[in-house]
Amino acid sequence: MANPDNRDAAAWTRIRQSLDELERRIESGFALSAEEREQRLLERTREWARRPEQEVPDAFLEVLAFSLGGETYAVESRHVAEVLPLAQYTPLPGTPAYVLGIVNVRGRIVSVLDLRILFELPVSGLADKNFLVVLQDESMEFGLLVDRVLGIQSLEKATLQSGMASLTGVRASYLLGVTPTQWTVLDGARLLGDASLRVEIDG
Numbered sequence: 001m002a003n004p005d006n007r008d009a010a011a012w013t014r015i016r017q018s019l020d021e022l023e024r025r026i027e028s029g030f031a032l033s034a035e036e037r038e039q040r041l042l043e044r045t046r047e048w049a050r051r052p053e054q055e056v057p058d059a060f061l062e063v064l065a066f067s068l069g070g071e072t073y074a075v076e077s078r079h080v081a082e083v084l085p086l087a088q089y090t091p092l093p094g095t096p097a098y099v100l101g102i103v104n105v106r107g108r109i110v111s112v113l114d115l116r117i118l119f120e121l122p123v124s125g126l127a128d129k130n131f132l133v134v135l136q137d138e139s140m141e142f143g144l145l146v147d148r149v150l151g152i153q154s155l156e157k158a159t160l161q162s163g164m165a166s167l168t169g170v171r172a173s174y175l176l177g178v179t180p181t182q183w184t185v186l187d188g189a190r191l192l193g194d195a196s197l198r199v200e201i202d203g
Contacts, residue, residue, distance in 0.1 A: 080136075
């Protein structure tokens with residue numbers, strides 16, 4: 001029969017080992033790195049985009065928020081099919097300047113639109129890490145180049161302003177509303193329904 005003192009010593013050894021491991025994790029930075037946090041946010045956002053449309057009270061809009069050219073934009077999540085890092089793309093000759101190129105998304109060839117050019121925002125070249133927000137409906141699909149994905153948010157419809165003096169031209173034509181924090185909420189249905197944004201890809 002095992003000695004009770006030996007059992008107690010073994011238990012205390014395990015406890016000390018657990019405490020030592022916890023201390024090592026704290027000292028090495030228990031919190032996630034910025035890159036790990038960004039990756040987890042992206043994974044959660046992908047999961048949200050893949051879920052069946054959920055019921056949201058009529059007073060609210062569920063949107064995907066993202067940053068672009070130093071500004072914050074959003075589009076209703078019901079129009080978002082997928083969110084993924086933009087690893088590489090293929091330029092497409094003979095297309096408008098706002099068409100960055102095409103990418104392969106799970107076997108589908110998807111055009112990539114650069115909203116910075118379409119909306120006449122400052123363009124400083126691509127960052128080390130950009131993302132692609134794929135919008136989709138029954139008849140159209142394309143990706144939007146974005147700087148950073150901020151995640152799914154719920155916005156109160158009553159707080160949206162219908163327009164701003166600083167939003168003119170093309171941006172105003174795709175505007176759904178502006179939040180009190182100056183987020184520009186884009187009309188996903190209008191974007192997807194605009195035939196001028198359709199890119200014909202041969203083959």
